[in-house]
Amino acid sequence: MHKIVILGAGYAGLMALTSVVGRTKKRDDVHVTLVNPSERFTERLRLHQVAAGRPVADFRLPDMLEGTGVELVRGWVTGIDATARTVRVDDEHVLTYDTLVYALGSVADTAVPGADEHAYTLDNAQNAALLAQRLTDPDTKTVAVCGSGLTGVEVAAEIAEAHPGLTVELLGRGEPGADFGPKAKAHLDATLDRLGVRVRAGVEITKVLPDSVALAGGGSVPADVVVWTSGVHVSPLPAAAGLEVDERGRVITDAALRSVSHPEIYVVGDAAAVRQTWGELHGTCQSGMPTGAHAGMSIARQLDGKEPKPFRFGYIHIPVSLGRGDAVVQFTKPDGTPRRWSLRGKRAVWYKETVSSAPWPTCGRMMRHPATASVWPHGGRRNR
Ligand SMILES: Cc1cc2nc3c(=O)[nH]c(=O)nc-3n(C[C@H](O)[C@H](O)[C@H](O)COP(=O)(O)OP(=O)(O)OC[C@H]3O[C@@H](n4cnc5c(N)ncnc54)[C@H](O)[C@@H]3O)c2cc1C
Known part of the structure; x- marks a missing residue:
C-alpha cells in the first residue's frame, strides 16, 4: 500500500487531493489521508465577506470525501520527521507516509x-x-x-x-492597486x-x-x-524538519514541485517557493490551485512508473472585489504585470464571482464517479 498524506485542506491541498484521488481511483494499492484542523473548508478568499457579516457557503469535508476512501484526520500538524517519514498530529497521532503533500498555506x-x-x-x-x-x-x-x-x-x-x-x-x-494599469x-x-x-x-x-x-x-x-493584512508568513515546520527553505521559510521546490532536499515531499500553495522562467510565484489561489493539481498528477504518474512533468504557470488576471456591488479585474502578463485590458463594475463583479466559486462539490462528485478519470485538472497552462 502506497501511503499518501496531504497536510492542509485549503485551496492547494484540496486540489492536490482531488487530482490524485481522481487519477488513482481504479487502484487498490493507494491510501490517501487528509489532515486539517477543521472539517470545514475555509474559503479564505472570502474571509473579508465573513468579517463584514455576509453569509458564505458552508463546505463540509466529510460530505466531499464520502465514498472516496480518503481518510480525514482532524487535528493540527505539530511536527514532521522527514527521515522516518512520519507526521505528528496534535502531539498524539503519528502518521507514516510514502509521499507527503505539504499544503499548510500561510498566515498574516x-x-x-x-x-x-x-x-x-x-x-x-x-x-x-x-x-x-x-x-x-x-x-x-x-x-x-x-x-x-x-x-x-x-x-x-x-x-x-x-x-x-x-x-x-x-x-x-x-x-492601493499600484501595479494596475491606469x-x-x-x-x-x-x-x-x-x-x-x-x-x-x-x-x-x-x-x-x-x-x-x-x-x-x-x-x-x-x-x-x-x-x-500586511504581508504573510509561513509555518516553521518544514525548516524544523530539515527541508531546504528560502529566506521567508517557504520550501524550495524543483521543477515538478518536490522539495529539492526531500523529493518524496511535494509542496504546493502559499508554502512553496516555486520558480518559473519569468520569476517566482506569489501566494494566491490563482497559482496555488494549479500547483495542487500538478502535484496530484505527478504523484499518479510516479505510481505508474513515469517521471513527473515540470510545472509551468503564468498569471492571467488580478480580480479584486470592492464590496458586493463593485469590482475590478486587471488582466496580466504571465509574470503578473498589467496588460491594457481590465474589467470594471458589474462585469468585473460577475467575473470575480465566477473565478472565485469553490469547485469542491463538483470535485467530490467527480472523485466518486469512475467515468471521469480522463478529465482531471492539470496544473499549469502548458502541461496539457
Ligand atoms: C481576505 C483575503 C482575500 C483574498 N483574496 C484572494 C483573491 O481574491 N484571489 C487569490 O488568488 N487569493 C486571495 N487571497 C489569498 C489566498 O487566500 C491564499 O493565497 C490561498 O488561500 C493559499 O492557499 P493554500 O492552500 O496554500 O493555503 P490555505 O488556503 O491557507 O490553506 C491552508 C490549510 O492548512 C490548514 N493548516 C494550517 N496550518 C496547519 C497545521 N499546523 N496543521 C493542520 N492544518 C493546518 C489551514 O487550516 C487550511 O485549511 C486572499 C486572502 C485573504 C486573507
Whole structure:
C-alpha cells in the first residue's frame, strides 16, 4: 500500500487531493489521508465577506470525501520527521507516509509590535467571525485596515460597504492597486472614494496599540478596531524538519514541485517557493490551485512508473472585489504585470464571482464517479 498524506485542506491541498484521488481511483494499492484542523473548508478568499457579516457557503469535508476512501484526520500538524517519514498530529497521532503533500498555506505576518495582541487578522473563519461581531458593537466607530495590498483593499471596501456608519482608513506603504494599469487603478481609487474609505499611502506602521496605530515619524491614527493584512508568513515546520527553505521559510521546490532536499515531499500553495522562467510565484489561489493539481498528477504518474512533468504557470488576471456591488479585474502578463485590458463594475463583479466559486462539490462528485478519470485538472497552462 502506497501511503499518501496531504497536510492542509485549503485551496492547494484540496486540489492536490482531488487530482490524485481522481487519477488513482481504479487502484487498490493507494491510501490517501487528509489532515486539517477543521472539517470545514475555509474559503479564505472570502474571509473579508465573513468579517463584514455576509453569509458564505458552508463546505463540509466529510460530505466531499464520502465514498472516496480518503481518510480525514482532524487535528493540527505539530511536527514532521522527514527521515522516518512520519507526521505528528496534535502531539498524539503519528502518521507514516510514502509521499507527503505539504499544503499548510500561510498566515498574516504580525511581526509589528502590538499586532498580535491588538489587531484582528483574517487567517481563519473564527477570527473573521470575531471581527464581524466587533464591527457591530455600538462602541466601534473607527476601523484601521493595515496593509494597502489587494487583501487590505478588499477588506476595507467590504467593511465600508456593509457598515456605512463606520470610518474606515486604509493604511500602508504603497498606493492601493499600484501595479494596475491606469483604467483599473482609476476605478479602484474612485470606488474606494465612493465607499468613503480614507486612503493613507506612504506610511510605515511601527506599532499597534489598543486604540490606535503608531506611524514612523511620530504620527498616529486613532482606531477602535485594527485589521492586519500586511504581508504573510509561513509555518516553521518544514525548516524544523530539515527541508531546504528560502529566506521567508517557504520550501524550495524543483521543477515538478518536490522539495529539492526531500523529493518524496511535494509542496504546493502559499508554502512553496516555486520558480518559473519569468520569476517566482506569489501566494494566491490563482497559482496555488494549479500547483495542487500538478502535484496530484505527478504523484499518479510516479505510481505508474513515469517521471513527473515540470510545472509551468503564468498569471492571467488580478480580480479584486470592492464590496458586493463593485469590482475590478486587471488582466496580466504571465509574470503578473498589467496588460491594457481590465474589467470594471458589474462585469468585473460577475467575473470575480465566477473565478472565485469553490469547485469542491463538483470535485467530490467527480472523485466518486469512475467515468471521469480522463478529465482531471492539470496544473499549469502548458502541461496539457
Ligand atoms: C481576505 C483575503 C482575500 C483574498 N483574496 C484572494 C483573491 O481574491 N484571489 C487569490 O488568488 N487569493 C486571495 N487571497 C489569498 C489566498 O487566500 C491564499 O493565497 C490561498 O488561500 C493559499 O492557499 P493554500 O492552500 O496554500 O493555503 P490555505 O488556503 O491557507 O490553506 C491552508 C490549510 O492548512 C490548514 N493548516 C494550517 N496550518 C496547519 C497545521 N499546523 N496543521 C493542520 N492544518 C493546518 C489551514 O487550516 C487550511 O485549511 C486572499 C486572502 C485573504 C486573507
